[in-house]
Amino acid sequence: MRAALGAIAALLALAAPAAALAKNAPPAKAKIAAPAAKPFFPPEPPPPPPQLHGIQYLYGSAEAAALTRQTWRMLADFVDEQVASGTHRGVVLTPDSSLTNPHFIPCGDKPPAIVLDVDETSILNLGAEYDDLIANRRVFDADVWDRWEKSGAAYVAPTPGAKETLDRLRDHGVTVIFNSNRAVMNAAGAEAALNAAGLGPARHGETLFLSGDDANGSLKDGRRQLIAAKFCVLAMAGDQLVDFSDLFKTEPNGIAARRATVAYSGIVDMWGAGWFVMPNPVYGSGVQGGPDDIFPKDKQWRDPGSSQPAISKLQPATQLKKAN
Amino acid sequence: MRAALGAIAALLALAAPAAALAKNAPPAKAKIAAPAAKPFFPPEPPPPPPQLHGIQYLYGSAEAAALTRQTWRMLADFVDEQVASGTHRGVVLTPDSSLTNPHFIPCGDKPPAIVLDVDETSILNLGAEYDDLIANRRVFDADVWDRWEKSGAAYVAPTPGAKETLDRLRDHGVTVIFNSNRAVMNAAGAEAALNAAGLGPARHGETLFLSGDDANGSLKDGRRQLIAAKFCVLAMAGDQLVDFSDLFKTEPNGIAARRATVAYSGIVDMWGAGWFVMPNPVYGSGVQGGPDDIFPKDKQWRDPGSSQPAISKLQPATQLKKAN
Numbered sequence: 001m002r003a004a005l006g007a008i009a010a011l012l013a014l015a016a017p018a019a020a021l022a023k024n025a026p027p028a029k030a031k032i033a034a035p036a037a038k039p040f041f042p043p044e045p046p047p048p049p050p051q052l053h054g055i056q057y058l059y060g061s062a063e064a065a066a067l068t069r070q071t072w073r074m075l076a077d078f079v080d081e082q083v084a085s086g087t088h089r090g091v092v093l094t095p096d097s098s099l100t101n102p103h104f105i106p107c108g109d110k111p112p113a114i115v116l117d118v119d120e121t122s123i124l125n126l127g128a129e130y131d132d133l134i135a136n137r138r139v140f141d142a143d144v145w146d147r148w149e150k151s152g153a154a155y156v157a158p159t160p161g162a163k164e165t166l167d168r169l170r171d172h173g174v175t176v177i178f179n180s181n182r183a184v185m186n187a188a189g190a191e192a193a194l195n196a197a198g199l200g201p202a203r204h205g206e207t208l209f210l211s212g213d214d215a216n217g218s219l220k221d222g223r224r225q226l227i228a229a230k231f232c233v234l235a236m237a238g239d240q241l242v243d244f245s246d247l248f249k250t251e252p253n254g255i256a257a258r259r260a261t262v263a264y265s266g267i268v269d270m271w272g273a274g275w276f277v278m279p280n281p282v283y284g285s286g287v288q289g290g291p292d293d294i295f296p297k298d299k300q301w302r303d304p305g306s307s308q309p310a311i312s313k314l315q316p317a318t319q320l321k322k323a324n
Numbered sequence: 325m326r327a328a329l330g331a332i333a334a335l336l337a338l339a340a341p342a343a344a345l346a347k348n349a350p351p352a353k354a355k356i357a358a359p360a361a362k363p364f365f366p367p368e369p370p371p372p373p374p375q376l377h378g379i380q381y382l383y384g385s386a387e388a389a390a391l392t393r394q395t396w397r398m399l400a401d402f403v404d405e406q407v408a409s410g411t412h413r414g415v416v417l418t419p420d421s422s423l424t425n426p427h428f429i430p431c432g433d434k435p436p437a438i439v440l441d442v443d444e445t446s447i448l449n450l451g452a453e454y455d456d457l458i459a460n461r462r463v464f465d466a467d468v469w470d471r472w473e474k475s476g477a478a479y480v481a482p483t484p485g486a487k488e489t490l491d492r493l494r495d496h497g498v499t500v501i502f503n504s505n506r507a508v509m510n511a512a513g514a515e516a517a518l519n520a521a522g523l524g525p526a527r528h529g530e531t532l533f534l535s536g537d538d539a540n541g542s543l544k545d546g547r548r549q550l551i552a553a554k555f556c557v558l559a560m561a562g563d564q565l566v567d568f569s570d571l572f573k574t575e576p577n578g579i580a581a582r583r584a585t586v587a588y589s590g591i592v593d594m595w596g597a598g599w600f601v602m603p604n605p606v607y608g609s610g611v612q613g614g615p616d617d618i619f620p621k622d623k624q625w626r627d628p629g630s631s632q633p634a635i636s637k638l639q640p641a642t643q644l645k646k647a648n
Contacts, residue, residue: 048638052374053611054381060618061610062565062572062582067603069586070596071391074398077596127625133615134626134634144627155625160587241386248386258386262393263484272394272401279391281605286385287377291457294384301451301479302458303468310458314372 046136054281055129058120064279065160072161075114075235075276076168082234083112083172091236091274092228095221099247102266105225107232111175115227117238118180118190120280122162123197127155129282140283149182153192159278163198175231177207179223179243184212221246239280244270255293258285290314370460378605379453382444388603389484396485399438399559399600400492406558407436407496415560415598416552419545423571426590429549431556435499439551441562442504442514444604446486447521451479453606464607473506477516483602487522499555501531503547503567508536545570563604568594579617582609614638 058064082088088107092115097103116122128148131137137144166176176199182190187204194202202208209223216222220242227233241248241262248261262268271277280286291300291314302310382388406412412431416439421427440446452472455461461468490500500523506514511528518526526532533547540546544566551557565572565586572585586592595601604610615624615638626634 045638047371048374050372050374050376052638053607054377054605056611056613056618057378057605060579060583060613062586063563063601063604063608063610065583066565066586066595066599067391067395067601069592070398070599070601071394073593073596074394126619126623130615130619130624131627131630133619133638134624135630136638141630144630147627147629148625151628152625155623157623160583239387241390255384259384259389259484262386262390268393269397271390272397275390275394277387277391277394279603279605280387281378281381281603283377284387286387287380289380289384291454294380295450295454295457299450299479299481300454300458301472301476303455303471304475305471306455306459306465306468314369314376314457314460 049133049136049138051282051287052133054287055133058279058282059124059126059129067279068159069161071237071276071278072159072165074272075237076165078273078276079112079114079169079174079234080172083174088112088232088234089274090228090233091270092224092233093221093245093247095225097245097247099245099261099264099267105228105233107234110230110232112173112234113175113177113227113231114169114235114237115177115179115224115233116236117240117243117278118178118182118194120159120239120282120284121237121243121278122159122178122199123156123193124159125152125155126157127152130155146183146186149186150189153189153196156193156197158197158199166199174234175207177209177227177231178202179209179220179227181211181218181220184210186210219246219249235274235276237276237278239278240284240286242285244275255289256296373457373460373462375606375611376457378611379457382603382606383448383450383453391603392483393485395561395600395602396483396489398596399561400489402597402600403436403438403493403498403558404496407498412436412556412558413598414552414557415594416548416557417545417569417571419549421569421571423569423585423588423591429552429557431558434554434556436497436558437499437501437551437555438493438559438561439501439503439548439557440560441564441567441602442502442506442518444483444563444606444608445561445567445602446483446502446523447480447517448483449476449479450481451476454479470507470510473510474513477513477520480517480521482521482523490523498558499531501533501551501555502526503533503544503551505535505542505544508534510534543570543573559598559600561600561602563602564608564610566609568599579613580620 090104090107092105094103094105119125125148128145131144131148170176178190178194180190184204187208187210190208190210191200191202191204194200194208204210205213209227211218214222214226224233224236236244238244241258248258262271414428414431416429418427418429443449449472452469455468455472494500502514502518504514508528511532511534514534515524515526515528515532518524518532528534529537533551535542538546538550548557548560560568562568565582572582586595
């Protein structure tokens with residue numbers, strides 16, 4: 001907690017009342033009453049944005065680093081075991097699949113590969129998140145993000161454990177393919193970011209697929225099927241459900257319905273066994289909804305002893321990034 | 325996104341300008357000028373708290389549900405494999421261990437067990453988090469939390485996948501033991517919460533250990549060593565580093581140092597192989613620090629095209645729960 005307490009102390013100091021500051025006023029001359037110290041109130045700092053704890057957790061915490069290393073390690077173990085055992089079960093859904101009746105594109109003799117999302121799965125966009133926080137930016141700014149895609153390569157880092165896992169799987173003959181919703185016109189920037197993070201080689205059209213590669217815009221299924229036609233896709237990783245199937249987009253939506261979807265009998269056994277989820281409490285389809293959306297009616301406890309009144313509404317939490 | 329957009333729309337409507345509301349004014353009588361519509365400004369709703377996105381993610385998102393199921397599933401597979409292969413490697417550190425030179429309490433012929441943290445590892449404290457959000461509570465209130473420990477049992481849920489994994493491992497002869505920093509005087513409430521979530525039996529002193537059971541307060545190593553003296557602890561799960569070892573508390577602190585700790589050579593291979601981390605971007609030691617603590621200096625990108633000025637300070641993000 002030392003860091004946090006330090007920051008708080010600094011801010012409290014910043015907000016020191018006039019009395020404290022007046023101590024630095026020159027001593028009053030004898031017989032002349034000292035002028036009352038002019039009250040000084042520094043401007044109120046802006047409130048922290050709703051994503052602050054998510055940012056602290058994802059980019060700063062040892063807990064998120066351990067959780068991410070755990071996931072990469074399990075992905076590597078899973079793929080190695082599939083290759084060793086010769087099981088080779090594909091994990092990309094067929095076009096005729098539904099989430100309640102899923103089928104997977106078979107592997108045949110195709111060479112083994114894994115398919116990874118880029119942002120907040122393979123790399124952490126440290127620079128862009130720092131800029132959002134410092135600018136106290138509360139709505140997604142497509143122009144800023146476009147400049148980030150073009151020029152941010154030196155300001156990213158691999159997610160903890162990503163490099164070790166990718167190096168290990170490549171050594172074992174597994175092709176690493178990235179499937180991202182970064183824009184095709186910024187392909188050079190996407191390649192540069194992945195290579196700068198030590199996760200390359202990433203070559204657009206070969207091992208990197210982007211939004212605009214086909215006519216389906218941000219939908220990733222077409223790109224997944226293209227990849228699965230050439231490779232035996234043994235594992236996929238992403239921070240958003242759409243990194244595994246676009247079907248999650250067309251399912252009955254709403255918070256509770258989405259949350260139930262991942263436990264469908266045909267899908268529930270994929271998590272940690274072909275489909276690997278990375279944490280992202282900062283942006284995307286995981287951060288939405290108000291109290292009545294998030295908390296089931298029968299779990300809405302009110303503290304009987306609390307003096308604090310209920311507030312009817314909060315300002316809406318704005319979406320800072322498109323889910324990709 | 326529908327839910328989120330709905331909420332935003334509702335709030336925008338709430339903030340509709342006078343002109344719009346004036347449409348409901350009676351039509352002006354002929355020859356008499358209509359009185360200017362009296363401007364109406366509804367009270368500004370409070371800004372969302374800094375933990376809102378963390379709450380949305382952890383308690384509402386399908387992504388967090390999938391990530392948690394993935395982790396429980398891998399814990400179960402890991403423990404079953406240890407039992408089947410007869411490896412039986414203990415995962416509780418010996419008292420003379422350091423994080424750079426870790427040793428583990430051997431299993432001998434002791435019966436297999438797993439040791440789990442309770443809050444935001446085995447159960448989700450839905451009721452308490454709803455109450456914090458609705459009351460817009462921005463600082464941890466020990467009295468509210470005490471009432472929650474005593475009376476919240478009906479308002480919790482198991483973390484997604486917890487019940488399936490605990491049922492499966494108990495069927496396989498593994499004892500499930502909870503090690504929590506809930507207060508010993510609220511033992512009945514802790515047992516009730518775990519049983520209500522379907523994760524019992526939890527019996528204080530047998531399969532449930534709490535803060536106050538020994539003289540070490542919230543430090544969990546003493547309780548871990550007590551458990552490891554009787555059981556072969558094959559896996560531990562928690563949302564905080566101190567759920568695995570109190571040594572993480574005494575390590576050189578600060579954001580970057582903590583984050584580096586989990587990659588120590590003696591420790592890095594434990595994540596996903598004996599030590600299993602659950603996500604918690606809402607409270608605890610993972611949510612602390614300001615921009616300069618979170619983001620390395622060489623990753624602090626500023627958008628060259630942005631019109632938004634940098635803000636020197638944010639209001640400090642307050643800690644809502646003690647790390648346990």
